[in-house]
Amino acid sequence: MKNLKFPYLLMVLIWLSGCAALTNSQRNTVVNYAKLTQAYTQYPSEVAKEYIALNYEIVNMPLAYSQANDTLVHSTILKNLATFEQGNQNVQRVDDAIGVLRQYAKSLEALSTAGLPDGFGKNAELLGKSLDNVATTFNTTYKPSTLLPVGFGKLIGDVISLVGRKYINHKQAVSLRRYISRGDTLIRLLDQDAQSAFNTLNSRWSLQKQLIKAQHTALLQKMHDQDVAAKTYYSYELNQDMVDMIGRVAAFDKLLASTPKAMSNVYQAHKSVLADIQQKRSIEDQIADIQQLYEDVTKLQSEYQNLINPSQK
């Protein structure tokens, strides 16, 4: 048993927990980024959906105040409905396009989760307990002159658990660094694409807002020649609709302004995450990690010493 070389074990552990491993803080940064990005990805398609819905109402507004038996009105309503449905299919395309970013964020979250080696740790502990049971059973059953040492099982289980967990953390950190580094270029390009798409949408939306004014003006003109009762009734209805429309337009303006801005932040945050995980860990982090490693190894060594020199217990 004295051949069990703790210095070698220590070197392996230092290598495994060295510069490649991520600190808890770095891992949390990646997880938080991944969760926030997933939350963001629902908004671009919401913008597209509301854009289509608002425009559908804009084009239908004059039709609502037209004669119901007008066949031209009827065919126009059907045509608008068909265009609206086509628009909603395109909204789905927007969602699919931005959905890739959602999948990327989900994958990052899965890759950075600390839960990967958990089940393994429990089994290593069970293994240790079983080994100890064997030694106890052997000593009780055969009552040999030299008793088998009890407690080695736990030591072996702890070593397997520690080395396995460190190894997986090491692989995890190497993968995260590689993928986030490659993802950064793509997120930058995706941000550029999204900004370009939102700019086009913004310009068109300004024109649509002018159209709302024109529609309202035209409809009020239409009511001008009607008798007072009809004019009063329809004007009231129209203005109610306009008040509702203005409220939605104001809300949509905010959404349209903040969505591309948030996309920029998705990219900026990705850059920060990349910088954070590429950064050499701070002295405090390294000391904390080494301290943890020291405690783990010291505990193992102490258990080993107790085993080979039971009298010192």
Next chain:
Amino acid sequence: MNNNPLALNTRDLITSVLIELTGIIGPMPVADPDFPILQAILNELSQLNFKIVVDDINQMATTINQHNVDLQNLTQQIRGTTTQLQNLSNRLKQVSDTITFLVDTFAKGMALGIL
């Protein structure tokens, strides 16, 4: 009808709303005898614009999608690595399980005096 106080009150209300709206959406319209033509033109313009709106969303999806193939490939690689890590963890667990089973069997064998 004009002498109906309720109608007059309603008209005052509408007028006040229109004045409010004028501040928000611009000057009030003036009566135009050629209105039906103007209305027809506006309707056409609306429909035309609505089609453009739908095309915009389509274009938006195409633009956003431009670099998604690369991102999709990267996502698949990340998923692959996550699976590999999970498999690695599972393999280590299996090894541990097997050893646990053997040790348990050995212990039971000894306890029963078979070994």
